[in-house]
Amino acid sequence: MTTIAFIGLGVMGLPMATHLVAAGHDVVGVNRRPGPRDQLVRAGGRAAADAHEAATEADVVITMLPDSPDVEAVMLGDDGVLAHMRKGALHIDMSSIAPSSARRVAESARAVGVEPLDAPVSGGQAGALAGNLSVMVGGERSTFDRAEPVLAVMGTTVRYLGPSGSGQTVKAANQLVVAGIIELVSEALVFLHAYDVDLPTATSVLAGGLAGNRVLDLKSAGMLAHEFEPGFRLELHHKDLTNLLDAARSAEVALPVGSLVAQLLGAAKAQGSGALDHSALLLEVERLSARNIARR
CATH class of the missing domain: 3.40.50.720 (NAD(P)-binding Rossmann-like Domain)
Structure with a gap:
């Protein structure tokens, strides 16, 4: 013991x-x-x-x-x-x-x-x-x-x-990948909604192919229902990407997509989504598209 x-x-x-x-x-x-x-x-x-x-x-x-x-x-x-x-x-x-x-x-x-x-x-x-x-x-x-x-x-x-420091460096890379996937899943859902595709069916098809990922497996149902009980708060993910970008600048590494996703997380936080689950990044994509995938 x-x-x-x-x-x-x-x-x-x-x-x-x-x-x-x-x-x-x-x-x-x-x-x-x-x-x-x-x-x-x-x-x-x-x-x-x-x-x-x-x-x-x-x-x-x-x-x-x-x-x-x-x-x-x-x-x-x-x-x-x-x-x-x-x-x-x-x-x-x-x-x-x-x-x-x-x-x-x-x-x-x-x-x-x-x-x-x-x-x-x-x-x-x-x-x-x-x-x-x-x-x-x-x-x-x-x-x-x-x-x-x-x-x-x-x-x-x-x-x-x-x-x-190696553990934190790999965690920063992990957070880059996860945030990028959440953003892309959010964009895909809003895009599909615009064409009146059945979203639950579409997400199951995506999850079964090469586009399959843990965000679709674990987060898509909550995203479709607009249920964002925090498993990991959006504001903490924004913090992690801020740390990532600081480390990238120190190493003179360009992270163009990561920088954009960090800005979108920051915008979502500024709009009041910081205490929600990080999958609430979807709300920022919806705001930019003037859409709400939870409603028809």
Whole structure:
């Protein structure tokens, strides 16, 4: 049994932490809102008053927070979580943050004797609930080997990718592909609607051919019904593409389609869709076309 401090019990973090409890680990949850902490306790975990208390006794600290500033605010500084962790403990950041931020946090961890990994995930809320996330890991190989049994509880695809920041770099590429596919699926649905094609039938045909993809499999029914309960919030996907474009500029890599999709996500967020599922990018395509595929 490993003592794990899990910081950030959101729509992804809570089910991930619950899987760790079910696997026999001693999981201490930290969250701003008490509701998720209470749910973790009911599942057999424990709750801590703050991150410092949880980190002091932990063999592993996992962070699952919204963005780079959140991770750095929690972990760094004279009174950050790293200052309260035991030497030789692991810090696994499973948030989606900028690769440069992941490297900064890793350097600070090593300076105090903590072994860091950046291990962002893909699969959304459904993957977190099912325990079949894809986990992309950067850091020292020996640290990955120590952490792999813990990561395997939460994901079925767990891969070591290279030094610190590598996991976040691959996650950024993942978010580029996913956002691009959501945009293209949205455009296809609006196009088909304009010609009075039966959309459920059309999406099933598309899903069965070379155009088939996970967005069609998992998101199309909600898109057709205009049901956008967030599995992954649009505003967070916009944040991820902002991090991606910053990293691309640093490497002098051109991402013309990615830049356009980032603008469309930003426009959708500005129109009030930020708290909806990222498949609500459809609403922006509908606005541009003055159409609503949920109505005839």
